[in-house]
Amino acid sequence: MSDSRRKKPLLVAEKRYGRTATKSARKSAKPKAKPAAAKKKRTTARKPARKQNPIVAFFRRIIGWVLRLVWSLVWRTSFVVALIVSFAVGYVYLTLPDVDELLDGRARGSVTLLDRDDRVFAWRGDQFGGVVTADTVSKHLKNAVVATEDKRFYRHFGISPRGVASAVRINLREGRGPLSGHGGSTLTQQTAKLLCLGVAYDPDDWESEAAYVRDCRRGSLGRKAKEAIYAMAMEVKYTKDEILSVYLNRAYMGGGAYGAEAAAQRYFGKPAANLTPAEGAMLAGLLTAPSSLAPTANLQRSQDRAATVLRLMNEQDYLSEKDTAFYQANPATLSEAAKANAGGYFADWVMASGPEFFTRNTTEDVILKTTLDPVIQAAAEEGLRWVFENKVREGSKAQAAIVVMSADGAVRAMVGGRETQVSGAFNRATQAKRQTGSAFKPFVYATALERGAHYDDKVLDEPYCQNIPGSGQWCPKNYTGKYYGDVSLTFALQNSLNIPAVKVSEQAGRENVRTVASMFGIESDLAAGPALALGASESSLLEMTGAYAGILNGGSSVTPYGLVELRLLGDESSLMGSGGGIGERVISDAAARELIWMMEKVVSEGTGARAQMPGWQVAGKTGTTQAARDAWFIGFTSEYVAGVWMGYDDNTPLTGVTGGGLPAEIWREAMVRIHEGVEPKPLPAFVPKPQPKKVWTPDRPKRSGIEDVVNGILRDIFGGN
Missing domain, CATH: 1.20.5 (Single alpha-helices involved in coiled-coils or other helix-helix interfaces)
Structure with missing residues (x-):
């Protein structure tokens, strides 16, 4: 029997579920031993941070x-x-307006001058050949402009920060201010500047057009900011090619040419669409300094600049290495018209003599057809240059001028000074008023012949004096210091005797001489005293040459002219015609023929012998003023009349120079070249007949017009002069 007090083990769950359950229970119980470790971790995390320096913090x-x-x-x-x-x-x-309104921004128009054969020989005013676009100009010009002025043109938005930074760096490196010198402007900004940021020129608001342009070109920081804004607005409004088109039409390219078309015509005689790479590079090279780089100013400098532009085009793949080398070796040259730069003085004279609103201040594009003959112009320039190179001492500052015209007053050539390739220079042929000396004497004898004298009438060459009221006694002397007694009018003229000239003037009537001279076209104030006969009055070479043309054409007055026709560009009908030519009769045809015969003796037998031309009859007259301050020779053949003046601008006397010397030689050298290939013709002089010797007096009746008519009929019937 068991002991009921024996203590039995309690029935627990792990017994109930066997060993596995027991192990699980143990495992679940283990975490209870971890709090110490967790506490250790928490203690580590809360460890205080290292304190910073309070100043640094x-x-x-x-x-x-x-x-x-x-x-x-x-x-x-x-x-x-x-x-x-x-x-x-x-x-x-x-x-911003429509792009078409921006293509022609000139404040005034242009004048194109044509010679007698309708070939362009000069330009004046702001030349504009017509509107071009980036699509119609030669691609070589377009590429050259982009390569030279703005290689990133098609990639920026109107301004280029990179370009500005580069320009500032260059300016600082070259010792200038950051905004002085290179501006880093794009093509768009340059176009904005050409447009003056939209401010149009108004004469009422500006002192002059030059002042307006200076204001448009200002480079202040504020102006640059406005320019950048305007450029960006243009980039929004227009396409790149439209902006480039405006630039190509407005840019000044030297020589009075605005825009690519005008420059192409001005320098190369061709449209901008047909430019070669060399020509395009030359025009693009002008943009940095158009006046000094213009090929008409210095062709070599312009060609050197074009070679640099060709290199830039090659670097940017616009030209191959082969083409670059070829065009650098064969640079662009000027057209014949631009190369000749003919008639600078003549062109200035025509511009000054034409109506101001169609020449100097025109707002239209005008075409002027003129009387200039480039062949005669070149001959006159060459004749003058030859004499100064071969007959004048080196270093001489003496000047000379030449005018050549037809008998009707049509001016064929004009040289206003020794420097012939000029524009806007002082023109000694038209602007200088100088004493004429003995070159005036033909008008004294013309008056006498018109009043009844003849070539062989006698006048006494002897000491002669006059009392001049308020001046006392005045006694002229011959250049030779000699007296020749009874001499014919022809002998007196051919030897440029002073005393006979004064006597003839006084006998014919001083006022009559003044009248004849003024009717022949000498408009300057004529001396009132007896010294009138000796050329004491002042006149221009153009007036004197025109007066001699009146003698050649038979005694009718002449108004020298250079303008034949004026019309607007694109119009067929002219707005005005010639403003000169033959006017009213001054002396009879018979008197003119007799005078021509007498003047022929000046060259063939007298003081003008150095002006003789083989095979040609030449008539003329020398002239030397007091103290040789001025020397003249004016003469003519049956084809042309030419006048030469020589002297110093400051009235310094010439040394050893008379009208029959260097001026006559310049005249001959020019006229021989002018008459090359022309069949010689006799002068329209009369054939003298023996007449009884007599001393001329002013009482002899004046020639009648009937006598001239009869003589003319007899010449027509029987021939001869």
Whole structure:
């Protein structure tokens, strides 16, 4: 029997589920032993951080605050600036006109001058050959402009930060201010500048057009900012090629040419669409300094610049190595018209003599047809140059001028000074008023012949004096200092004797001489005293040559002229015609023929012998003023009249020069060249017949018009002169 007090083990769960359950129970009980480790971990995490230096911490907090403030200001300011720029660009965009209105921005028009054969020989005013576009010009010109002026033109948005940074770096390296010198402007910005940021020229607002242009070219920081905004607005409004088209039409390219078409015609005589790479490079090279680089000013300098442009085109793959080498070795040259640069003085004279609103201040494009003969012009220039190179001492500052015209007053050539390739220079042929000396004497004898004298009438050459009221006694002397007694009018003229000329003038009537001279076209004030006969009055070479033309044409007055026709570009009908030519009769045909015969003796036997031309009859007259300050020779063949003046601009006396010397030689050298290939013809002079010797007096009756008519009929019937 069992002991009921024996302590039995309690019945627990692990007994109930066997060994597995017991192990699980143990495992679940193990985590109770981990709190110590967890507590250790918590103790480690809460370990206090190492304390920073309070000063460093303070400055770190200050710097962080400043950086956050700066960043806040930068992005806010940038946002505001971007907003303002956007509004500004939008406003300018709305004000921009259609691109077609921007292509011709000249304030005045152009004048194109044509010679007698309708060939262009000169340009004046703001030349504009017509509208071109980036698509119609030669691709070589387009590529050259982009390569030279803005190689990133097709990639930027109107301004180029990279270009500006590069320009600033270059300026600083060269010792200038950051905005002085290179500007880093894009083609779009340059076009904006050409448009003057949309401000049109108004004569009422500006002192001059030059002042307006200077203001448009200002480079201040504020101006640059406006320029950038205007450029960005243009980029939004127009295409790249439209912007380039505006630039190609407005850019000044030297020589008075505005735009590519005008420059192509001006320098190469061809349209801008047909330019070669060499020609396109030359025009693109002008853009940096159009006046000094213009090929008409210095062809070699222009060609050197073009070679650089060709290299840039090659570097940017617009030209192959082979083509670049070829065109650098064969640079562009000027057209014949541009190369000759003919008639600079003549063109200036025509412009000054034409109506101002169609020449100097025209707002239209005008075509002037003129009387200029380029062959005669070149001959006159060459004749003058030859004499100065071979007959005048080196270093001489003496000047000379030449005028050549037909008998009707049509001016064929004009040289206003030793420097012939000029424009706007002082023209000694038209602007200089100088004493004429003995070159005036033909008008004294013309008056006498018209009043009944003849070539072989006698006049006494002896000491002679007059009392001049307020001046005392006046006693003229011959140049040789000799007296020749009874001499014929012909002998007196051919040897340029002074005393006979004064006596003939006084006998014919001083006022009559003044009248005849003025009717022949000498418009200057004529001396009132007896010295009138000796050329004490002043006149221009053009006036004197025109007066001699009146003698050649048979005694009718002549108004020298250079303008034949004026019309507007594109019009067929002319607005005006010639403003000169033959006018009213001054002396009879018979008197003119007799005078021509007497003047022929001046050249064949007298003071003008150096003007003789092989195979040609020449009539003329020398002239030398007091102290040899002026020397003249004016003469004519049956074809042309030419006048030569020589002297110093400051009235310094010439040394060893008279009218029968260097001026006569210049005349001969020019006229020999002018008459090359022309069949010689005799002068329209009379054939003298023996007449009884007599001393002429002014009482002899004046020739009648009936006598001239009868003589003319007899000549027609029986021939001869």
